[in-house]
Amino acid sequence: MRLEAPPSRYRVIERDGRLVVIDRQAGEQQLPLSLASSPLVRVEPPISSRPASPSPKSMIADPPGLLRSVAAAVTGEVRDDDGRLLLDTANWFDSKAPRTIALSPAGERRLGAVVLALAAAALVAIALVVTGNVIGWVIAIGGFALVSNGKPLASSWLDGLADA
Template identity: 35%
Template sequence: MTDAPPSRYKVVERGRRLVVIDTRTGQPAVREPVVHRPAPGSAPAARPIEATAQSNVDDRSGNAVLVTSRLYDLKGPRRIVIGEAASSRMSRGIGGVAIGLVAFAILAVFFPLILFLPFVLAFQPKVRAGFRRWTTARLDEAERAAS
């Protein structure tokens, strides 16, 4: 079996720093940054990329914006401006969900088969439809409060 050819680069220590040396030139190997320049005849982009991204803050009021999905909202996707009242209500709702998840986890310690319950319920069309109706009603309330 033959040996591999010698490497073009080697690493040496200079002044308590590691430096990569190009063995062909004897100089430190420096990687030049690649600069992409447009072709001389090409036209510039019509608008910057930042202008196409949707913001999570409403331009008029400065409040947060919630963008919903068809996964849980029957009227989605839609953009809902969240006001102060809806924000505090959602905070309380998230706290309630967190308490419910902790209670579910404690219950699952004593009854491990209960861990299959969310998966079974997720595949029931009536349960999913009820959840989506309930969520849509809550989102409608938040939208009316913002108006």
């Protein structure tokens, strides 16, 4: 049998740059823990009556920073003076290449999403080809056709990454 200590009566949280002590049993907020005198912020309801935090499902749907991390890995994390990622394009996928595009934060997320989607499609195609499935060959041939004929489409999409 495992014994655990009961939860503490008091809880300390940070709010607006101040440490605040909350009495869990009374549901009331105590004085802020700061050296400067300040008024009470407000009375907190007991923990059991507070609204629930965001669901883990919403965190999975949009993991913080994942898409921007993928974009940073693709660009080699090269940044300009303003801190924007710099994407160097190549002639095999950009009809306006060679050029360097400074990505906006939204452009970083878009680039990361497309890279992840293309990587997933490539892995699925490889797995299907290895298992002898015809659909894998269709995906692979479609991918090659897109790369060889999709340069104008890719160029216009890349133009939007700087302004997104």
